[in-house]
Amino acid sequence: MNYATQHHIGNYQHTRTATTTAITPTVRRVRPLVTKAKRCKPGAERQTEIRTHSNATNGILKCTFLPKLKTAQSVQACKKTAKTERDFYQSLYKLAEHYSIEPMQTKHFGFPYNIALSMWDMEAKVKRTNIYWEEIRLVQDSEKTFLTSEERFDTGTTLYYIPIVPLYQMLHDKMRKKNAKLLVSVCSYLYHIADIPYYRQEKSYLYWLYEMHQDWAEDEENQELKRELKQAELIGNIIEQKLFSRHNLTFFKQRLNGFISRDTFDHQCWQIACNAFTLYTKYPKATIFRNAPLPEQDPYNDDYENEIIGMEKYISFIADTKGWLYENIESCINNEFNECGIMEEPTICKAFDDSEISQTNLDFESRLFALLNDLSYVLNNYKTT
Structure with missing residues (x-):
């Protein structure tokens, strides 16, 4: 079951087919004859009749023709x-x-x-x-x-957005503080190693969307939008400071081994942390973009790059996936993605020629996207006690 935020991106295709224009061949005109052909006048005497030899019909069978090859x-x-x-x-x-x-x-x-x-x-x-x-x-x-x-790897029509407002709330929940520390180690791994974009980073796609909504809030004097934007900014900065500390990776194993599950929610958090630590151990330097396809150029379309849904656009940390602000952000994303024709997904191309065959596979991507899906589900369904 896919628990990450979903939306339909519309009808997109992986490849574009260039339209060619047929070139009409030059028509050669037939020149008219200068004079008309004259008929032969019949003579008074008939010509001597000549008959074909009886063996002439079999003559072609005695001829030898060289094969075309x-x-x-x-x-x-x-x-x-x-x-x-x-x-x-x-x-x-x-x-x-x-x-x-x-x-x-x-x-x-x-x-x-x-x-x-x-x-x-x-x-x-x-x-x-x-x-x-x-x-x-x-x-x-x-x-x-x-x-x-x-x-x-087929990512479907899913937005792999990890909300950090629930994580912030969990850190201030006495009953779930150990859960929160465990998930902070998970998110720190995603932040530092897997290279998941963070919405407070200026180079990220979501940073631009939040800034755009900030301008709208100022123009329209929308107080509710202003409040949610302020919360997204403050909590985003606080959580990023926590994730930035690599102590979360140093004590990852210790937190995992010392965690005791008391209920279903505890077990879900522990399982997510186990999966993340396994990835961190097996692929200590792998990022989510390691097999991102290289951008292709379409000679027939100057705006080709603008029609691509890059992986950094549907994979990211986000403030929250609830509320009026997110509904507007999601609407903007859907509108933009519906105008695009190509979606980037982890891809491996192997050539079976004289060169060495690549042994890379998509095992890491398969596990990481499953981890993002499970983490998003737990955070989206967390309720304060």
């Missing part, structure tokens, strides 16, 4: 096809070994059906064994032919 151009094409097939199968076996798959034997089929059949077979098998598989592509250039695979 014997021409220099066809021989060159045949060599090129043979190299393409050789490169393809070398790449195919590397891909099959990487994903521990037994490929179908297709060499006895004719070209290019053998290649198409191999790719169809491999796509079906990789899809069954790798939940993050996206597609397999055949790449050809002037020198070689090889396969590439793309693995992508």
Whole structure:
């Protein structure tokens, strides 16, 4: 179950297809004849009738024609096809070994059906064994032919926003203070190591949205909006100071081992902290953006970068996910995202050519997004006693 804040981003697509304009070929006009053809006048005498020899009809069977492949151009094409097939199968076996798959034997089929059949077979098998598989592509250039695979983590239409106002309230709750300290260590890991953006940082996407609402509040004299903005600023600064201290990481294990669960909420906090500490131990330097796709350029669209939903836009710490202020922020986010066509997600591209094959996977991303989801759920459902 996905507990993080959700919204539908509309119909977006991963790739854009450039529109091409057909070029009309030049029409060659047929020149008219200068003079009309004259008919031959019939003569008085008929010409001598000539009959075809009886064996002439079988003459074509005695002729020898060279096969088309014997021409220099066809021989060159045949060599090129043979190299393409050789490169393809070398790449195919590397891909099959990487994903521990037994490929179908297709060499006895004719070209290019053998290649198409191999790719169809491999796509079906990789899809069954790798939940993050996206597609397999055949790449050809002037020198070689090889396969590439793309693995992508599907984030869905979820805003992975971690509210810190509930964490602040928990720190002032005598019954849940130990829970709060445990979750502060979790958030400190996300802040320092996983590199989750914080909404009080000027470079963050949410900082710009809060500033925009601050301007609106001043123009419209909206007291309720001003109050929530002031709270978001004050609490945001206080919690950031706590998260900034690396002592939270130093005492992470000690807090985890000394925590005693008394009820369901305690157990949820403890489990979240266990998962975070495991990630911190196994991937001590990994960030959420380690497999963020590199921005592509669309030559047909100058505003291509403005149509991308970057990962930093839907992953962040936030003041709160309740109240009038958040409803307005969420509305702005939905309006902006609905105008975008591409959503960035953790992606790994592997080339099966002569280079070394990347052993990177999406295990870290899978665990981290699950952690963000669970942490958001606990904080959003925390109630002061």
